[in-house]
Amino acid sequence: MANNLWTIHFMRICIANLLLFISLYMLFPIVPIEMADRLGVPVSMTGAMFLLLTVGMYVIGPFHAYLVDAYKRKYICAFSFAVMLAATAGYAFVNDLTQLSLLCLVQGIAFGMATTAGITLAIDITNSNLRSLGNVAFSWAARLGMLVGIASGVWLYQSYPFKTLLYVSVVVGLFGILSVLRVYVPFRAPMVTKLCSFDRFFLPRGWLPAINLIMIAFIPGLMLPVFHYSLSMVYIGELEIPFFAIVGIGFLFAVLLARLLFHGERTLGVIVSGLGLMILSCILLQEVPSGITAVLLGLGLGLVTPEFLLIFIKLSQHCQRGTANTTHLLAWETGITLGLAAACYLSVESSIESIYHIGRIVAPMALLFFVLITYPYYKKKRVR
Numbered sequence: 001m002a003n004n005l006w007t008i009h010f011m012r013i014c015i016a017n018l019l020l021f022i023s024l025y026m027l028f029p030i031v032p033i034e035m036a037d038r039l040g041v042p043v044s045m046t047g048a049m050f051l052l053l054t055v056g057m058y059v060i061g062p063f064h065a066y067l068v069d070a071y072k073r074k075y076i077c078a079f080s081f082a083v084m085l086a087a088t089a090g091y092a093f094v095n096d097l098t099q100l101s102l103l104c105l106v107q108g109i110a111f112g113m114a115t116t117a118g119i120t121l122a123i124d125i126t127n128s129n130l131r132s133l134g135n136v137a138f139s140w141a142a143r144l145g146m147l148v149g150i151a152s153g154v155w156l157y158q159s160y161p162f163k164t165l166l167y168v169s170v171v172v173g174l175f176g177i178l179s180v181l182r183v184y185v186p187f188r189a190p191m192v193t194k195l196c197s198f199d200r201f202f203l204p205r206g207w208l209p210a211i212n213l214i215m216i217a218f219i220p221g222l223m224l225p226v227f228h229y230s231l232s233m234v235y236i237g238e239l240e241i242p243f244f245a246i247v248g249i250g251f252l253f254a255v256l257l258a259r260l261l262f263h264g265e266r267t268l269g270v271i272v273s274g275l276g277l278m279i280l281s282c283i284l285l286q287e288v289p290s291g292i293t294a295v296l297l298g299l300g301l302g303l304v305t306p307e308f309l310l311i312f313i314k315l316s317q318h319c320q321r322g323t324a325n326t327t328h329l330l331a332w333e334t335g336i337t338l339g340l341a342a343a344c345y346l347s348v349e350s351s352i353e354s355i356y357h358i359g360r361i362v363a364p365m366a367l368l369f370f371v372l373i374t375y376p377y378y379k380k381k382r383v384r
């Protein structure tokens with residue numbers, strides 16, 4: 001392996017990860033609304049169904065280590081990716097809640113397996129002294145894919161029929177599979193691993209940061225469903241831009257901001273600053289859902305999420321790096337889907353305004369939790 005992080009094969013696995021998240025997250029703002037209309041049920045019910053996607057990730061989790069050690073990781077990743085796309089296509093044919101539940105569960109299992117295999121591949125093809133940087137870059141591809149997927153999903157749904165959205169999601173995913181298949185992975189002899197274990201699934205030392213990250217991810221999850229008409233698009237002059245596209249711009253700009261403003265032991269400063277920006281965004285959101293609000297949210301997410309990944313990595317032993325990455329992913333997806341389900345429930349049982357109110361409560365709670373509980377725990381338990 002070369003000493004350069006950005007080899008052609010590392011770039012391919014990052015592109016595959018980006019496309020995986022774009023393909024899935026295109027559906028998140030749309031499917032609960034579309035399925036509620038089609039099945040004639042409240043959106044609170046279809047939103048809750050999306051929790052099964054996260055349940056699927058937990059169901060397959062204990063078997064991750066066995067699957068990626070007993071079989072070729074590249075093909076496990078590609079096969080799981082393909083199953084996820086098959087489930088995506090299945091949304092075009094859903095006729096009842098049972099079918100929707102099964103599709104969400106299968107999609108969650110496949111997505112969980114694809115992401116875990118992808119994390120393992122990224123570590124395998126990265127030089128050992130560059131793996132922390134590689135982990136962050138790989139995770140950034142996922143978060144950027146999430147934001148691009150949400151923005152493009154909203155735009156497509158407002159401009160084209162639902163089936164067009166599904167077609168685009170599947171095509172994007174197919175390019176992701178091709179990118180995975182073109183990754184060269186050095187030969188590795190198959191290992192004998194227990195069928196069921198917590199390896200590459202959940203890092204016990206990371207349970208407290210995981211709770212904190214769930215609270216943080218809950219905030220953008222609240223904003224996903226397209227019934228937030230004020231959040232679907234933002235007008236800048238006469239130009240109409242998806243809200244989450246501007247969030248993505250802020251997310252990218254956070255890289256430069258972190259390099260310019262923070263040096264040395266920067267975990268506390270970066271995360272407190274990021275959460276502060278998210279709190280400000282939540283406060284302004286109901287009053288002025290503008291490009292400035294979106295940029296603030298993107299900056300906050302861009303500062304917080306990579307630094308939280310490093311917390312998980314520094315709490316892990318050398319051989320637990322993949323487990324740390326998967327724990328970060330599980331916490332993030334849990335928070336996102338809980339936020340989405342809560343937004344769908346509140347839109348029916350309460351009001352849209354109550355969704356903003358919940359965001360303004362959870363964001364400061366996440367900051368206090370980090371400063372008073374997570375950070376002291378991290379300083380005490382870190383091993384790197």
